[in-house]
Amino acid sequence: xxxAKDLESYFAANQNRARDELFDLLRIPSVSARSEHNADTARxxxxxxxxxxxxxxxxxIHPTKGHPIVVGEWRQAKPGAQTVLIYGHYDVQPAEPLELxxxxxxxxxxxxxxxxxxxxxxxKGQLYLHIKALEAHxxxxxxxxxxxxxLAEGEEEVGSENLxxxxxxxxxxxxxxSVVISDSAMFAPGLPSILSSLRGLAYFEINVQGPAGDLHSxxxxxxxxxxxxxxxxxxxxxxxxxxxxxxxxxxDKVRDWGAKARDEIRALPFDDEHFxxxxxxxxxxxxxxxxxxxxxxxxxxxxxxxxxxxxTGEGAKTVLPAKAMAKVSCRLVPDQTPDEIEKLMRAHVxxxxxxxxxxxVTQLHGGRPWRADLDGPLFDxxxxxxxxxxxxxxxxxxxGGSIPVVGDFQRILGTPVLLVGFGLxxxxxxxxxxxxxxxxxxxxxxxxxxxxxxxxxx
Numbered sequence: 001x002x003x004a005k006d007l008e009s010y011f012a013a014n015q016n017r018a019r020d021e022l023f024d025l026l027r028i029p030s031v032s033a034r035s036e037h038n039a040d041t042a043r044x045x046x047x048x049x050x051x052x053x054x055x056x057x058x059x060x061i062h063p064t065k066g067h068p069i070v071v072g073e074w075r076q077a078k079p080g081a082q083t084v085l086i087y088g089h090y091d092v093q094p095a096e097p098l099e100l101x102x103x104x105x106x107x108x109x110x111x112x113x114x115x116x117x118x119x120x121x122x123x124k125g126q127l128y129l130h131i132k133a134l135e136a137h138x139x140x141x142x143x144x145x146x147x148x149x150x151l152a153e154g155e156e157e158v159g160s161e162n163l164x165x166x167x168x169x170x171x172x173x174x175x176x177x178s179v180v181i182s183d184s185a186m187f188a189p190g191l192p193s194i195l196s197s198l199r200g201l202a203y204f205e206i207n208v209q210g211p212a213g214d215l216h217s218x219x220x221x222x223x224x225x226x227x228x229x230x231x232x233x234x235x236x237x238x239x240x241x242x243x244x245x246x247x248x249x250x251x252d253k254v255r256d257w258g259a260k261a262r263d264e265i266r267a268l269p270f271d272d273e274h275f276x277x278x279x280x281x282x283x284x285x286x287x288x289x290x291x292x293x294x295x296x297x298x299x300x301x302x303x304x305x306x307x308x309x310x311x312t313g314e315g316a317k318t319v320l321p322a323k324a325m326a327k328v329s330c331r332l333v334p335d336q337t338p339d340e341i342e343k344l345m346r347a348h349v350x351x352x353x354x355x356x357x358x359x360x361v362t363q364l365h366g367g368r369p370w371r372a373d374l375d376g377p378l379f380d381x382x383x384x385x386x387x388x389x390x391x392x393x394x395x396x397x398x399x400g401g402s403i404p405v406v407g408d409f410q411r412i413l414g415t416p417v418l419l420v421g422f423g424l425x426x427x428x429x430x431x432x433x434x435x436x437x438x439x440x441x442x443x444x445x446x447x448x449x450x451x452x453x454x455x456x457x458x
Contacts, residue, residue, distance in 0.1 A: 002388055006140045007449050011132075015442060018132045019115075021051070022441070023108040025090070025124050026117040032067055032091035032158045041067045041154050044090045048152050051128070055135040057150065062170075064162035067091060067154030071173065074134070074148045082455055083147040085176040085413075087405060088127030088183060089156035092119035093430045100432035114435040121436035122429040126182035126422055127152060129441055133448035145456020149176060156183075156405070159203075159365035164408045171412060178378045179409045180451070182444065184399050184421030188269060189437070192386035192394040192447070194379065195419035197297060200332035200369035201402040202341040203305075206231065206349060208324045209358045214310075215320040224320060225356025228309040231324040234359070237352045238302050238328075242288035245302045247348040250341070255334045255371075257298050265293050268395060278426050297398030301331040331400060338366025367404030370417075377458045378418050385450035386420065389443045420447070 002008075011018075030044035031037040045068045049059040052072035059072040070090070075083075095105035095118045103109040108117040115125065130150070137144050151174065153163050167174060186193045210227035211220075240246050272292055276284050286295040295301075309324035311317040330341050342363045353359040374396060386394040403419075410417050422444035428434045 003450050007136050010136045010140050022128050026108045029106045030091050031094050045070050048090050056138045066162050070152040072150035077147045081146045082177040085149040085179045086130050087151050087181045089123045089153050091154040091157050093157050113438050116435045121423040121427045123183045125436040129444040132445045136449050160404045167412050179417040181419050182421050185423035187397045192390045193397045196396050197371040197398040200367045202330040202338040202366040203364045204328045205362045206326045207360045211322050213322050217318040217320045227324040228321050230354050230357045243286050249344050253335045296400040300333050305329050332369045334369050334371050367402045368407040370406045381454035385447050385454050388450050389447035
């Protein structure tokens with residue numbers, strides 16, 4: 001069913017304002033990982049709270065040990081109406097390296113139908129289109145067909161360290177019939193998507209300590225274990241030649257998706273060569289026996305995210321480094337858990353560490369994987385709303401990334417979670433030149449306004 005005329009007319013009349021307001025939010029460098037941006041992150045929380053108040057919601061800013069959580073509420077629906085919780089985050093990734101941006105990361109710019117700015121798609125644009133969808137209903141009709149809670153956090157990009165505790169301690173405030181999240185991507189341009197799975201995360205730092213300080217490689221090389229070489233040996237044991245993870249027990253809890261799910265994945269319009277070109281890689285590589293999409297959605301990983309050791313400046317400096325460090329992340333799938341993978345990682349590293357160095361493994365943060373059965377009125381309503389906004393039947397997809405709060409919502413609040421995102425492949429969400437499609441921003445508002453109407457009918 002097409003979007004109601006009053007809502008469509010409102011979106012058309014306020015299209016430019018909705019874009020300009022998003023640009024104001026994007027100009028705030030709310031980088032949660034950097035303490036020098038703490039004031040900016042607090043300012044973004046205030047901005048989000050004020051934007052909700054401006055459309056008729058109440059909004060409260062809740063301090064945490066880290067960055068604040070904003071909760072907006074509208075609870076004036078008719079008796080018996082559902083309550084929907086909308087989640088998003090206003091914090092963003094660091095913008096570095098700045099020299100690789102074609103325009104300043106915190107000065108939004110439109111080029112080729114794309115909004116370029118840090119946070120445009122992850123997640124400020126997707127959060128704000130929800131606020132605009134609520135505004136359309138309230139401005140045209142003075143009411144909403146359901147009660148609404150909007151929860152916006154400022155720590156998603158650093159692992160949502162305080163959110164689980166907040167949900168658990170504010171369960172009465174957050175009790176709802178369903179949770180809706182837009183922090184993901186559509187499978188392809190023009191093809192709306194409902195997300196059915198997320199990989200979890202176990203993120204580690206491995207430190208290797210050798211001599212008390214850097215040594216002359218001529219005077220001591222060959223007589224003292226080199227921490228950089230020791231770390232390289234350790235990391236090299238984590239995979240075999242076919243891309244399988246060689247940490248003992250790593251796959252023991254992996255749940256099989258089944259033949260039907262794999263057939264559905266194969267039916268999606270996916271091209272390996274286009275994917276390769278998008279990455280800029282010479283070729284694709286992954287676990288033998290699985291397709292590219294299966295590797296990204298269904299299978300766990302173990303990846304080196306960063307390495308640090310020795311002299312890396314210009315020219316030569318012949319030192320034997322005193323220490324070496326690696327950041328290693330494992331993406332997890334049901335039914336793996338971060339705690340279990342931490343035990344396996346520690347045991348494996350201890351078993352392969354060479355003598356002559358001290359090796360420590362620290363888990364920095366983690367999140368559980370998630371997978372949903374997309375049955376019920378919430379998902380049926382989402383399919384109808386997406387079909388109306390994009391004029392195409394939505395597809396069911398998976399996601400290789402992690403949104404730790406999804407599992408927390410489902411476990412603590414006991415409610416279904418709908419993940420429907422409006423990003424696109426290649427949007428550079430954590431990289432320079434992050435962008436969001438202008439068309440998806442505008443159609444996303446309409447899709448969400450349509451979802452509220454569909455839920456009201458249900």
